[in-house]
Amino acid sequence: MPYMPITESMFLLAETREQPMHVGGLQLFVPREGQSGTDLAEEIFETFHNCRDVRKLFRKRPAPPATVLGYLAWSYDDDIDFDYHVRRAVLPRPGRIRELLRYVSLNHSALLDRTRPMWELHIIDGLEDGRVALYTKIHHSLIDGVSALRLLENSLSADPDDRTGTAMWDPALKRRRSSSAPAALVSRIAAVRGLAGQAVDVAGQIVGAAPAAAKIAWRAIREDDFAAPFVPAPRTMLDVSIGSARRFAAQQWPVGRLRAVAESLDITLNDVVLAMCGSALRAYLVDHDDLPDAPLIAAVPVSMHGDTASEGNAITAIMANLGTDEPDAERRLATVVASTRSAKEVIRGLSPLQALMFGAATIAPLALAPLPGFVDHTAPQFNLMVSNVPGPTDHLYWNGARLDGAYPVSIVMEGLALNITITTTADQINFGILGARKELPSLQRMLTHLDAALDDLEKVAGKVTRISGP
Missing domain, CATH: 3.30.559.30 (Nonribosomal peptide synthetase, condensation domain)
Structure with a gap:
């Protein structure tokens, strides 16, 4: 079981019933020409539900037991209950944005289950304008907002004719992203440099923390x-x-x-x-x-x-x-x-x-x-x-359905x-x-x-x- 860094365990330690510590996102998609919102929602649901090869991030959950200092390690589930994690919903009429935001508000209030990998994905149709919404939530101990947005971007395409859309947890997306030889080479060189110089570099930066604090204090005074x-x-x-x-x-x-x-x-x-x-x-x-x-x-x-x-x-x-x-x-x-x-x-x-x-x-x-x-x-x-x-600077698509909005749903405490x-x-x-x-x-x-x-x-x-x- 891999060790859980304090930067991740602190989000679990801080969580209470009144203070859920998951981040989320609401994305809206316009169906491709000739496709209804219901058809797009069904297509997304079937594709996601059938994507059973899951990258490690979406298989992680805290490893028991929890101590007074919180969880100390991660474990990985081999079997994912997709009926639980991938959910299909239809908004009540009249299907305004008001009903959609009410759905997100209610679901974002609920804690994630720590006995499972800590994420959910909701596929929502019934909007009166025909768009389809995806609401996702994932625990902040697993990911921050920047990384979550990049996961979304990586699952989409800039080509409206691309029909290879898949789920964001598909390991093929990560392999495709890292397939560039020069980028992979730079990454390996950086990793080697990091391993060789990490101890000296970290020690030097910690020693420099006191002067850095003094600099900040002086700036505040001046x-x-x-x-x-x-x-x-x-x-x-x-x-x-x-x-x-x-x-x-x-x-x-x-x-x-x-x-x-x-x-x-x-x-x-x-x-x-x-x-x-x-x-x-x-x-x-x-x-x-x-x-x-x-x-x-x-x-x-x-x-x-x-x-x-x-x-x-x-x-x-x-x-x-x-x-x-x-x-x-x-x-x-x-x-x-x-x-x-x-x-x-x-x-x-x-x-x-x-x-x-x-x-x-x-x-x-x-x-x-x-x-x-x-x-x-x-x-x-x-x-x-x-x-x-x-976020992305180009229009993005999932199987020809255009991303029409991406709204972060964060944390209050x-x-x-x-x-x-x-x-x-x-x-x-x-x-x-x-x-x-x-x-x-x-x-x-x-x-x-x-x-x-x-x-x-x-x-x-x-x-x-x-x-x-x-």
């Missing part, structure tokens, strides 16, 4: 723009103990609108996304008479995978000041840009291992959140997580009742918003506020040519 970890954020309705029920809201916008703002102001697409989130949160909290005087702080995960297609978890995090205390959209955007630029400069000054350690330390207080009274008597380190995961995760698909940017159902009423209003925020940013771009920053 620069007002830098949102330093361990500096308390304001307490809001987002930072409370939560129940197990979830509500999911999702919407997409043309990515060209956001890129036009970014290019006009010489900022990044992620800056535009964070500014939209800050503006929407300000409006949402005003709706509920809960806007604090101090700005909200977002933890923004940063992938360390680079250009590789590796599986597992490899993320750090930075803090971003969302400028919610600023009523003016232009000044709020300037606050976001200055904050993210300063944080990125700090990360660039760290080694990869130090960056991972920095991210782990940043979100470490979340591990204590399930303890009774911790959330109620401890100031939050940040108010929410906002993740932006780059004790003291962290809201999560916003974004990804791109070809010419669209897709927002997935997950919230604790009871604690955050009328969560769907966030979508209206995001739309208004983008309108405001376009007005800013129309009168300003550049946002200044360090």
Whole structure:
């Protein structure tokens, strides 16, 4: 049985009934010409159900026994119960997006079974517009959001005439991806270098952790723009103990609108996304008479995978000041840009291992959140997580059915009742918003506020040519 690293076991250790620790995704497909939604759903179900050769990732489950320190190893199931893992559903009439999001909300509230490989795939039709939805959920101990999106991409094709569609757990997909000889050679060379130099490299980076921490502390003292970890954020309705029920809201916008703002102001697409989130949160909290005087702080995960297609978890995090205390959209955007630029400069000054350690330390207080009274008597380190995961740049297809949207469905936790995760698909940017159902009423209003925020940013771009920053 392979050893379970602490970076994976911590997601199992943190899980409670009120705090499921699985990530998910909602994908929408347009049937190919002449095909009905029901026919496409049946085709996907039959193909997936009959794909009995399963890669190791989808056969993993925690090996008993669990100790006070959690699980220590993984085991692998040889037989997969596809009747359990691959599910077929039909939405009740009238089959609006509202019914689909309600289905996702209810199913994302339920824990995964640890006695089985920890994943489910739901094939859903009955949408009034004829599209077919795939809702997947997989435990965060197995994979992070970047790797999950790459698994989806790898199971699709850029060729609308390709009819070789298969399930994302098919080992043939992994073999096909790694069939390039030069890429495989580079990978082998990197592996040899890693084995030879790993001990020296890791030891050197750990020794350098103290100076790196000193550098971060000095930056926090010297620069007002830098949102330093361990500096308390304001307490809001987002930072409370939560129940197990979830509500999911999702919407997409043309990515060209956001890129036009970014290019006009010489900022990044992620800056535009964070500014939209800050503006929407300000409006949402005003709706509920809960806007604090101090700005909200977002933890923004940063992938360390680079250009590789590796599986597992490899993320750090930075803090971003969302400028919610600023009523003016232009000044709020300037606050976001200055904050993210300063944080990125700090990360660039760290080694990869130090960056991972920095991210782990940043979100470490979340591990204590399930303890009774911790959330109620401890100031939050940040108010929410906002993740932006780059997706495919081309239109993708499964057996000729076009991917029309991919919405991340992430995690909320004790003291962290809201999560916003974004990804791109070809010419669209897709927002997935997950919230604790009871604690955050009328969560769907966030979508209206995001739309208004983008309108405001376009007005800013129309009168300003550049946002200044360090």
